[in-house]
Amino acid sequence: MYLSKCIRFCLQQTARTVSKESPLWKRYSTAAVQPKIDTSFVGALKTIVGDANVSTADAIREQHGHDESHHAVAMPDVVVFAESVDHVSKVSKLCNDTKVPLIPFGSGTGLEGGVNALQGGVCLDVTKMDQIVQVNAEDFDCTVQPGVMRLGLNNYLRDTGLWFPIDPGADASVCGMCATSASGTNAVKYGTMRENVLNLQVVLPDGRVIDTAGRGRRTKKTSAGYNLTNLFLGSEGTLGTITEATVRLYGIPEKTISAVCHFNEVSEAVDTVVQILQCGIPMAKLEFLDDSAIDCFNRFCKYDMTVAHSLFLEFHGPAYGLEDQFQSVKELIEMNNGFGLKQASDADERNRLWKARHEMVWACTARIPGSKPYSTDVCVPITNLPEIITKTKQMVVEADVIGPMVGHVGDGNFHIFFPCDHSDTETFKKIKDISHKMAVMAMELNGTCTGEHGIGIGKRDLLVAEVGEETLGAMKQIKETFDPNNIMNPGKVFF
Ligand SMILES: Cc1cc2c(cc1C)N(C[C@H](O)[C@H](O)[C@H](O)COP(=O)(O)OP(=O)(O)OC[C@H]1O[C@@H](n3cnc4c(N)ncnc43)[C@H](O)[C@@H]1O)c1[nH]c(=O)[nH]c(=O)c1N2
Numbered sequence: 001m002y003l004s005k006c007i008r009f010c011l012q013q014t015a016r017t018v019s020k021e022s023p024l025w026k027r028y029s030t031a032a033v034q035p036k037i038d039t040s041f042v043g044a045l046k047t048i049v050g051d052a053n054v055s056t057a058d059a060i061r062e063q064h065g066h067d068e069s070h071h072a073v074a075m076p077d078v079v080v081f082a083e084s085v086d087h088v089s090k091v092s093k094l095c096n097d098t099k100v101p102l103i104p105f106g107s108g109t110g111l112e113g114g115v116n117a118l119q120g121g122v123c124l125d126v127t128k129m130d131q132i133v134q135v136n137a138e139d140f141d142c143t144v145q146p147g148v149m150r151l152g153l154n155n156y157l158r159d160t161g162l163w164f165p166i167d168p169g170a171d172a173s174v175c176g177m178c179a180t181s182a183s184g185t186n187a188v189k190y191g192t193m194r195e196n197v198l199n200l201q202v203v204l205p206d207g208r209v210i211d212t213a214g215r216g217r218r219t220k221k222t223s224a225g226y227n228l229t230n231l232f233l234g235s236e237g238t239l240g241t242i243t244e245a246t247v248r249l250y251g252i253p254e255k256t257i258s259a260v261c262h263f264n265e266v267s268e269a270v271d272t273v274v275q276i277l278q279c280g281i282p283m284a285k286l287e288f289l290d291d292s293a294i295d296c297f298n299r300f301c302k303y304d305m306t307v308a309h310s311l312f313l314e315f316h317g318p319a320y321g322l323e324d325q326f327q328s329v330k331e332l333i334e335m336n337n338g339f340g341l342k343q344a345s346d347a348d349e350r351n352r353l354w355k356a357r358h359e360m361v362w363a364c365t366a367r368i369p370g371s372k373p374y375s376t377d378v379c380v381p382i383t384n385l386p387e388i389i390t391k392t393k394q395m396v397v398e399a400d401v402i403g404p405m406v407g408h409v410g411d412g413n414f415h416i417f418f419p420c421d422h423s424d425t426e427t428f429k430k431i432k433d434i435s436h437k438m439a440v441m442a443m444e445l446n447g448t449c450t451g452e453h454g455i456g457i458g459k460r461d462l463l464v465a466e467v468g469e470e471t472l473g474a475m476k477q478i479k480e481t482f483d484p485n486n487i488m489n490p491g492k493v494f495f
């Protein structure tokens with residue numbers, strides 16, 4: 001009750017359009033930096049990275065002024081392609097000295113407007129720094145530069161029998177995934193980026209280069225001082241530019257079983273998930289798709305799956321015992337009136353199934369031509385999942401909007417994707433309203449407004465409601481310590 005009152009209070013105080021005159025704005029906003037981008041500034045950039053690595057062309061700026069979210073394009077004044085840590089360091093220092101905004105750019109697959117240059121400035125594209133620095137196969141770790149993409153890394157690793165399992169669906173850069181603290185379908189078994197990053201090299205706004213755990217350190221455990229690695233995970237480019245990440249690897253499982261089953265009631269599917277977890281069955285993937293999601297999926301991927309609430313499941317492990325795990329899950333599915341349980345028998349079928357799951361965003365946006373995805377991303381303790389999913393589903397039905405639900409329910413995390421066309425103001429208002437109510441409901445149920453996509457632009461008002469004013473104040477102090485001139489991705493995470 002107390003929590004919910006606090007949340008409501010904070011939300012009233014920080015209503016979406018916070019007045020710039022309000023004390024809250026003054027306390028929590030970071031002073032806007034005044035870009036000073038003229039020909040001499042661009043010339044200085046060219047001196048650092050070479051003429052060919054600086055672009056002021058509209059097409060390049062437009063491409064770097066947005067991610068995959070519905071947020072309006074906000075173009076940087078100039079795009080710089082860094083080829084080395086030295087480039088990143090010198091460009092950062094230049095921006096800091098001249099108080100020009102600097103926005104790190106990974107691969108632009110974010111869903112919260114993280115790369116949109118709200119105040120213009122320099123977009124720092126790090127995709128040319130694409131070396132796998134080292135693989136320590138016997139220690140199960142590797143170090144990558146910021147341009148290394150997760151699929152490229154897994155292709156490279158294949159012959160070693162290892163893989164990097166964090167799978168946000170999109171082929172994102174590993175360092176971008178650090179910056180948003182990404183996760184996705186495999187987190188039930190392998191955890192999120194937070195559990196899988198051992199060390200980060202970061203260029204601070206003033207050009208200093210640090211290694212969050214110390215140069216070359218790559219232990220699974222450490223008690224040495226503050227956990228700076230974790231501080232940069234989820235920092236969304238607001239504290240520094242990540243130029244190297246050391247991440248954990250895992251053995252490719254000896255056996256994989258994927259399966260699908262269906263339910264008539266949302267509650268039956270969600271109860272099954274909670275019971276699977278409570279029985280301690282070590283699932284690799286435990287994904288919920290509601291009937292509307294299956295319908296989008298069938299239309300887009302030319303599938304003919306039963307249109308009902310569904311669970312997509314995957315088991316990873318040694319061949320011995322995996323079938324037993326499957327049988328235990330089968331019993332729980334049957335106990336909860338699940339039907340149509342089907343194993344994806346071979347790798348092709350499995351890949352087709354998961355490929356389709358990852359294309360849900362496009363399947364959903366294809367329902368309204370010209371729309372962009374508006375994704376929600378709440379996460380609650382697992383026992384509160386049935387309540388929030390049922391209430392959310394009701395809101396979507398009552399609002400009469402297209403809003404398929406997809407969830408990494410094994411983690412208590414789920415999304416409604418709305419195909420969003422800003423020109424349809426009535427629908428857009430309904431979408432924003434549901435999205436806001438979902439976040440408030442999640443917080444009231446001891447959860448979070450974002451399980452994996454981050455705060456970006458759209459959830460800044462929710463952050464204060466989630467963590468409270470004092471905690472937000474502490475976060476702001478950290479920001480001011482690392483970035484006193486507020487050049488790093490200004491306007492993100494905080495107002
Ligand atoms: C179809 C589809 C499906 C999904 C998702 C996207 C899409 C398009 N995502 C979201 C997305 O893949 C995720 O946010 C990535 O981690 C972003 O990585 P990029 O390299 O694209 O960062 P991108 O370039 O989009 O940047 C994102 C943020 O990180 C910062 N940043 C990027 N590189 C940086 C660096 N080197 N140093 C410092 N800051 C940096 C940027 O400034 C920005 O604030 C997701 N996510 C998820 O967790 N689970 C999921 O299930 C999905 N599913």
Ligand SMILES: CC(C)C(=O)C(=O)O
Nearest residue numbers: 169360361375406415
């Ligand atoms: C919202 C989308 C992109 C997502 O995170 C997912 O498909 O899991």
Ligand SMILES: [Mn+2]
Nearest residue numbers: 184408415452
């Ligand atoms: Mn997701």
